Amino acid sequence: MNILAIDTSNETMGIAIYQDNKITAEYISNNKNKHSIRLMPAIVQLMRDVDLTPKELTKIVVAKGPGSYTGVRIGLSTAKTMAWTLNIPVVGISSLETLALQARELGYAICPFFDARRGLVYTGLFQRAEDGLLTTVEEKNVLFEDWLEQLKDVNHKVVFLSPDIDQYRDLIIEILGDNAIIPEEIYHTARPSLLAVYGRYKEADNIHNLTPNYLRLVEAEAKWLEAQRTAKVENE
Amino acid sequence: MDNKKHQYILAIETSCDETAVAIIKDGKEIVANVVASQIESHKRFGGVVPEIASRHHVEEITFVLEEALKQAEMTVEEMDAITVTEGPGLVGALLIGVNAAKALAFAHDKPLIGVHHIAGHIYANRLVKEFSFPLLALVVSGGHTELILMREHGKFEVIGETRDDAAGEAYDKVARTLGLSYPGGPQIDKLAAQGNETIDLPRAWLEEGSYDFSFSGLKSAVINTIHNATQRGEELKKEDLAASFQASVVEVLTEKTYQAAKEFDVKQVIVAGGVAANKGLREKLQEKFMSESIDLAIPPLSLCTDNAAMIGAAGSIAYDQGHRAGWDLNANPGLDLERYGERDKN
Numbered sequence: 004m005n006i007l008a009i010d011t012s013n014e015t016m017g018i019a020i021y022q023d024n025k026i027t028a029e030y031i032s033n034n035k036n037k038h039s040i041r042l043m044p045a046i047v048q049l050m051r052d053v054d055l056t057p058k059e060l061t062k063i064v065v066a067k068g069p070g071s072y073t074g075v076r077i078g079l080s081t082a083k084t085m086a087w088t089l090n091i092p093v094v095g096i097s098s099l100e101t102l103a104l105q106a107r108e109l110g111y112a113i114c115p116f117f118d119a120r121r122g123l124v125y126t127g128l129f130q131r132a133e134d135g136l137l138t139t140v141e142e143k144n145v146l147f148e149d150w151l152e153q154l155k156d157v158n159h160k161v162v163f164l165s166p167d168i169d170q171y172r173d174l175i176i177e178i179l180g181d182n183a184i185i186p187e188e189i190y191h192t193a194r195p196s197l198l199a200v201y202g203r204y205k206e207a208d209n210i211h212n213l214t215p216n217y218l219r220l221v222e223a224e225a226k227w228l229e230a231q232r233t234a235k236v237e238n239e
Numbered sequence: 240m241d242n243k244k245h246q247y248i249l250a251i252e253t254s255c256d257e258t259a260v261a262i263i264k265d266g267k268e269i270v271a272n273v274v275a276s277q278i279e280s281h282k283r284f285g286g287v288v289p290e291i292a293s294r295h296h297v298e299e300i301t302f303v304l305e306e307a308l309k310q311a312e313m314t315v316e317e318m319d320a321i322t323v324t325e326g327p328g329l330v331g332a333l334l335i336g337v338n339a340a341k342a343l344a345f346a347h348d349k350p351l352i353g354v355h356h357i358a359g360h361i362y363a364n365r366l367v368k369e370f371s372f373p374l375l376a377l378v379v380s381g382g383h384t385e386l387i388l389m390r391e392h393g394k395f396e397v398i399g400e401t402r403d404d405a406a407g408e409a410y411d412k413v414a415r416t417l418g419l420s421y422p423g424g425p426q427i428d429k430l431a432a433q434g435n436e437t438i439d440l441p442r443a444w445l446e447e448g449s450y451d452f453s454f455s456g457l458k459s460a461v462i463n464t465i466h467n468a469t470q471r472g473e474e475l476k477k478e479d480l481a482a483s484f485q486a487s488v489v490e491v492l493t494e495k496t497y498q499a500a501k502e503f504d505v506k507q508v509i510v511a512g513g514v515a516a517n518k519g520l521r522e523k524l525q526e527k528f529m530s531e532s533i534d535l536a537i538p539p540l541s542l543c544t545d546n547a548a549m550i551g552a553a554g555s556i557a558y559d560q561g562h563r564a565g566w567d568l569n570a571n572p573g574l575d576l577e578r579y580g581e582r583d584k585n
């Protein structure tokens with residue numbers, strides 16, 4: 004078993020290789036620039052380090068967003084094309100779920116999030132299931148303040164994970180108080196090694212149909228749909 | 240018996256709103272050519288929305304690759320190189336092709352080659368007819384209006400270019416003003432054929448001896464003409480306006496191409512790019528060059544619009560000339576054609 008995991012969906016660019024129950028190589032950089040230039044050289048280097056050729060790969064796992072639209076697509080076009088041409092399975096895992104894996108052992112509900120500007124975040128709620136996998140309760144693009152109010156009403160402890168945690172720390176504590184658990188710095192960026200290990204147990208996607216998890220329509224499309232809806236209402 | 244090993248190039252093009260993959264044999268023969276057009280999706284917005292184009296590319300890329308290989312009855316293993324449009328174009332769109340190409344090249348240990356989109360448009364002609372140097376290429380599309388001189392394979396001298404709008408851009412804007420749906424170019428061409436050149440519109444010749452173009456003045460003149468007519472309560476015949484607009488564009492393009500062909504004493508004139516599909520332009524150029532010893536080459540319509548066969552044709556020459564890209568190949572939305580021709584071999 005030789006699994007390659009790729010995450011270029013957010014600021015972190017991560018690559019990992021998992022061979023026979025062991026992570027044999029991992030690369031992480033937290034510099035959002037130029038994922039497109041750096042991804043393939045890093046994959047080539049890592050594969051060389053563990054003396055692995057592309058044809059020996061047995062599965063590819065990729066973080067499919069949400070995050071930077073362009074970043075998500077860099078990872079996906081690389082992962083899909085490689086899996087397709089090598090004729091091996093590919094698994095796309097939500098970038099929120101990937102981040103949530105960091106707190107999988109804590110036993111609380113997990114709320115990973117990425118800043119989506121103007122008070123909005125890509126976020127979700129995850130729960131550990133019996134088999135150790137995470138269950139997605141919800142994923143959405145929402146005003147963070149509204150989302151925090153919803154979490155407050157549930158009245159459970161929630162672990163917050165985000166590369167943008169500092170920007171929202173005060174708001175989280177203000178609304179959730181003692182129910183908010185915010186781990187130390189290191190846990191707020193996704194680990195490609197966890198993505199690789201976790202991807203092992205996930206069912207493969209149909210390669211052609213694997214698409215990014217944007218959680219948001221393109222503005223032009225949203226406006227167009229709204230106009231269609233309005234026109235329909237006026238016709239009725 | 241033919242003992243020479245043939246060269247096979249797999250090419251990917253995703254610079255705008257077409258996801259395309261082709262396989263080219265020996266630089267001149269199309270083995271497979273698949274184009275997934277997104278035009279229907281962008282129509283509702285009246286133009287290409289870059290983010291939507293990128294979204295379609297990532298959805299389509301493996302489908303189109305599979306279809307091309309199926310058509311060719313070949314495998315990636317049998318290719319000599321993987322070539323891809325690295326620019327110019329929409330950065331998000333280009334990135335899908337570039338990353339897919341890197342994945343293919345790495346997976347099969349094949350050379351990776353970046354190709355300039357405009358070099359591709361010119362080389363589309365080599366799929367029809369061999370080049371005769373020196374040659375002059377008139378490249379006209381939604382994003383480009385350029386006169387390019389080539390004295391040898393892979394080298395490009397830009398002797399004229401647009402100072403404002405590209406010809407195709409002017410077509411689209413005028414079409415929008417006339418209330419025609421996107422893409423407007425072919426519709427103006429059709430209307431023009433039914434109308435007469437009754438409205439006097441300007442021709443931007445620029446300074447004496449310049450091979451540059453300018454279409455923004457013409458575009459404004461068309462808009463003013465419509466505006467003035469509306470104010471006077473007059474009804475302009477759309478067909479005549481289209482015919483007059485097209486006559487102005489076509490005359491400037493044809494005349495400048497002719498002058499440059501004479502000055503540089505070229506053997507061949509190549510017309511390339513989406514606007515090369517324009518009937519009015521094709522006719523006028525044929526008329527102008529009919530009595531000349533210069534060979535006029537215009538590719539069939541299917542090779543004028545964006546496709547990957549042209550990228551494979553240009554990529555084949557780049558392969559022969561020893562150009563190879565590294566794993567750090569990036570999308571380059573502003574890639575310069577002359578500099579692309581002079582890039583270092585590695």
Ligand SMILES: [Zn+2]
Nearest residue numbers: 356380513545
């Ligand atoms: Zn083009």
